[in-house]
Amino acid sequence: MRGWVSALNKNTTPMKTPVALRKETLSFGPFRVVASERRLTKDGVPAELGARAFDILIALLSRPGEVIGKRELIAQVWPGITVEEVSLRFHVANLRRALGDGRDGVRYIATSPGQGYSFIAPVLRSIAQEPPPEIPASAFQHGNLPGRLTRMIDREDDLQRLGVLMERERFVTVVGSGGVGKTTVAIVVGHQLTDRFAGAVLFVDLSMLSDSDLVATVIASLLGLSVQSHDATSSLIAYLRDKQILLILDTCEHLIETVAVLASMILVAAPRTHILATSRETLQAEGEHVYRLEPLECPPDGELLTAEVAKTFPAMQLFLDRALASGAQLDFTDAEAAIVAAMCRKLDGVALAIELAARRIETYGVHQTAALLEQRLTLSWRGARGAPARQKTLQATIDWSYRLLSEVERVVLRRLAVFVGIFTIDAALAVATTASVDRSLVLGAIDGLVAKSMIAVRPAGTLMRYQLLDTTRAYARENIVDDSDFAELATRHAVYYRQWLETRGLEWSILATAAERAPHFIALNNVRSALEWCFGSGGDIDLGVKLAAAAAPVFWAMSLLPECHRWSLRAIQALDETSKGGREEMHLQAGLATSFMNIDGKTDDAKAAFHRSLTIAEELGESLVQMGLLGILHVLHVRAGDFKAAFQYARRASAVATRTDDATAKAFAHSMMGRAFLFEGDVANARLELEAALKHQPNPAQVSTVYLAADRHYRPGIQLARTLWLQGYPSQAVERVHHTLKEVIDHPVALTGALTFAIGVFFWTGDLVNAETHIDWFLSHAEAHSLGPNAAAGWGLKAQLAIYQGNAKSGVEALRGYMERIHAARHGLIVTEFNISLARGLMAIGQLTEAMSLIEQTIDRVDSAGDTFPKPELLRLKGQVHLAKPEPDAAAAESCFLQSLELSRRQATLSWELRTTIDLAELFVGRGQPERGRRLLEPVFLRFTEGFETADLRAAERLLATLR
Known part of the structure; x- marks a missing residue:
């Protein structure tokens, strides 16, 4: 299995007979591992797992129950390579995610802070022996096998x-x-x-x-x-x-x-x-x-790549080996790794092409060689002197194959050169079929091209995909495709993908797994190519505007925000007076707005574009588009910290929903109203609305009718989890968190949005192990998909974790450093929670004056902005600061605690009430009034029916045992 999820067989020695084949199977939970075959299955079905993650799993399974240090793990998994701990954390997070570690109470891998990791689930081992075949001997005097390479790259x-x-x-x-x-x-x-x-x-x-x-x-x-x-x-x-x-x-x-x-x-x-x-x-x-025989594996596009990680891919290994052998001087920094990876991808992992390019490094250097490949895939670069004639150049290699084609196969190959990467048979027929070459001839030619390895076949579920390697495509474009013919092909190509986007666009939000999304992601390569042609010299700009408008909602749904921004802006600039105010501009302005909102947090620009799109939707009577835009404006104002305005957008959406019979729209309105109630501390009504949203919304497998609502399922779910915790149901809250994350696991924007608030639930319950695992997961997704504002929140959560773990000084310094980015990204809601953690950290390191000032500023902020639900916790912390002073002010502390208690009871936030009651009871104990403390705390504790393993309830139980 190839790609980022393949298990590279680095430690497998080629089989030598007559040594017996020994297979050891390791079993845990529903998983089975055959180490010798580097195979992982779950319930008998192959499970996708990265090469390094697989190596880490084998290392942990070799010593179950034992903590293996980080340095030791790195030495085993990256022998002879210097790797930072962040690479280890990244691959451990991927391993945990693949195993479902931490979901539904299942635990496989435990983290020992500052030390390493251990495999904590039971492991069963079984060994099977296969006898070798008998080897007869015979004399032979004519062996002529060429010499074996001293080094072969990952075969x-x-x-x-x-x-x-x-x-x-x-x-x-x-x-x-x-x-x-x-x-x-x-x-x-x-x-x-x-x-x-x-x-x-x-x-x-x-x-x-x-x-x-x-x-x-x-x-x-x-x-x-x-x-x-x-x-x-x-x-x-x-x-x-x-x-x-x-x-x-x-x-x-x-x-x-x-x-x-x-x-x-x-x-x-x-x-x-x-x-x-x-x-x-x-x-x-x-x-x-x-x-x-497949091409060599290349690093995937879009992944954050370090030089150390890059060296684990065979295409990169071959490139480096051949470049160094030809005398090139390479520092191979992280920046060079990314450039070389792009070259290897462009060369499709074809060994000969990689070797020819690597030989140019000594002459041109990495950057110039890459530039030459981008400008024109150089087919004439010569290889080793001793190579066969057909492999002296790429041109000669492809010439050899081209001469073996029939005339119809050559015609179809030339037409298929318009495609970039993988395409379907429907796409091929739409572009390649003409009056002179009918459908049956195209199908027959494709069969022949596949058989002759001129077209690669890529299975995708029950369907088959096809691909011309870049080298073959470049050959066809440069040698056998006429410019005038190409313009006609490019037009048919762009029209097909515009129709494909319009037809399939609504389905994108329900693609639940990476496997389901992969073919659509791949097909977008052709959309990109068509957009480049439309807006380029000699292209069709009008067709480009229509194509960009069809692509904008899909780019958003698939979290491809930089491209959503680029093409929406380019198409808006190309609109003429006759096309302004129409559906194309409505889609383009919405695409521009969502990209502004998520990439760099340009809230004002986002608002302007959203309002323009909303105005057009209202003029066109597009109720479901209005619903989606109002929903995003609601979120935008929540992120900006303007909760009162967010409440008004929720009410507007609710009014629009009453004018339609669409069940999805009604559920969407319930979701917005539930969140709005939660922000202002009305948790009872919040729960009613959020549960109504989840009860009435369509199944996630159904296409959403609400515009740009690809992530509609996570918002009510994750906020219901927080509501449940506030009401005193911590176990249900955690269960709801895991359930919600499963629904958005393959949608990066929705996933990082959900994790932003899910991690807060883990902090509230005191589950720092799950908090750390999910923060690592959060950061890997946010950075990999260029989600700048979300990544800022992720690093803030990382600093918050340090404070919870007792590393208050480093946590405070880090969180202070990130707060400017978090404010710039307009994370209005989570800013309050960061301020609470920062105040706790400041108290822990003795900076009480600053802690008090921060708490008072935050109280003023939530009073004016309207997100009052965390105010009981702020008042409680204010009381704690009074008690932490060199000369404790017990009276002022008690006043703060009583205010917190009154507000938490008015909000019906039982978890806030428990925390404050614990503080008050301890205050009474300090005054020599333990019975008063018991009478205060015990009835609050007895109102809980679950979650007794969480930190607050354990603390209350310990205190009650003392008081009794």
Whole structure:
């Protein structure tokens, strides 16, 4: 399995017979791990897990129940590489997420603060032995296997699988695109199997042979046979009949029919002869088993990449190895790692292409080489002097394949060059079908191009996707596609993807898993390409405006906010007077506004764009669009700390909802009203509205009818969790948090928004382990998806955690540093909670005057802004500051506690009431009035029916035990 989620088989030694194959299975919960195969399954289904995360899992499973230090883990997982602890935390967070660690009470990995990690679940081990096959010996005097490479980059997985396949089957063809490394792999497999065949391994290079009638003659002559006729087939088969030999037939694609017939005849007549062939096309011969060799794995686009992490990807390893071997001087910083990764992706992980580019580093350097590739994928760069002619340049490699195509296949290939990356068969038919090349001819040509490895096949669920490698696409664009023809193709391409966005756009918000979203993310590459063409020189700007308007809601739904901003702004600037005020501008202004809001927190610009979009929606009578825009304006004002204005937008949305029969709109209005009630401290009405929202909203699998409401499910859920905690139901609150996070796990904007408030519930309950796990998760998503304002909140939560963990000094310094960014990002609601934590930290380090000033400022702020629900906690902290003074002011403290108690009772926030009651009871104990403290605390404690494992209830129980 390739990609970021693949398990790189770094520690697997190529199989050598006759050593027995030993397989150990490790089991825990629903998971099974076969370490030797680097395979993880859950309930029998393969589970996706990154390479480093898999290595960490194996290390932890090797010593269950034992704390393994961070340095030791890094040394095991990144041997010989200097890696920062942040890389370890990142991959541990990915591992926890893949295992569902911390959800529904399931725990696998525990963190020992400052030390390391341990695997805490029971682990079962089982070992199975497989006897090796018997190896007969025979003499062979004609071995000609080329020398084995001293170093081969990450083909251990392929080599092991091919070795196993060759033991089981007699005829295997390694198929792949030109330059992917088929010959190299075949030679290494031959060396691995030399003992198995007692040295009887014959390598036959067919690339220099143009006459198919000579195939048998060449093989026979390499075996030392005296050929006395034009057809050496009968002599060759007679010789092989009782021989145990491995024939490696390299580069068969141009002689495919002859090789296929000959191979089938050998299989029948010579039962001890094995054949390993390489070809860009399957031979389709009797008894053939195909092994498709994929390109080398590249770092994924959009991921934060350090130099250390980059070196774990085989395409990067090959690039560095070949660059250094050619004499290049490389510092390979994080910045260079990102550039090299982009080059490897552009070269599709094709080994030959990577080697050719790497050889240019000594001459041009990293940046200039990358620039040359961006300007024009250089097909003429020359490789090693000893390489076969067909592999001297990329041009020669593709020329070799192009000459083997039929005329119709060439025409279709030229037309498919308009696609970027992966495309569907529907897209191919829409673009490539014309009057001269009808649908049936296009389908037949695609079949042929796939068979000849000119088009790569990418399964996606039950559907199949197709892709031209960038090298093939560049060849077609630069050598065989006319500019005038390309304009027509580009127009059909842009029209198809505009229609695709308009047709499928509503579905994007219900794609629940990464697997479901992946094909849509990939298809957006073609939308991007179409937009670039439309707004470029010679493009169609009117078509571009329509395409950008169709793309804006989808970019938003898929959290692609920088692109949403770029294309919405570009299209708005291109609007003429006749198109202003229409649906296109409505979508574009909304797209611009959402990107302003989430990327850099430009609230005023966002408000202006939202109001423009809302005005158009009202003029057009688009009620459901109005609902979505009012919902976002509500959130925008909450983030700005203007809760009174947010309440008014909630009321406007509620009024619009009453004028429609749409169930989703009504649920959406309940959600906004519930949040508005919560902010002002009316938790009873908040709970009623939020539960109504969850009860009446459609199933997440149903398409949302409310505009831009892709994340509609997390807001009522996460705020209901906070409401439940405030009302005194901490267990239900935590359960609701986990349930809500599951619903938005694959929507980065919604996920980080939910985590912003979910983590607060973990702080309230005192579950710092879950808080830390979810903060790491939060940051990895926010930074990976350029969610600047959300990332600022994540780092604030990290500092908040330090204060809760007792590292008050460092936590206060960090939180102070982040507060400017948090204010700039307009996180109005969470600012209050950060101020509360900051005040706690200031108290802990003895800065009482500053703590008191901050608390009083925050009280004034919530009174004016309207988010009064945390005020009882602020008053309680104010009382604690009075008690912490060098000369404690017990009277002032009691006054603050009593105010807090009165307000918490008026709000019906039982959890705030419990905290304040604990403080008051302790104050009474200090005065020698323990019975008064007991009478105050006990009835409050007895009103709780759950959550007795949480920090506040444990503290209350301990105090009551003392008082009794």
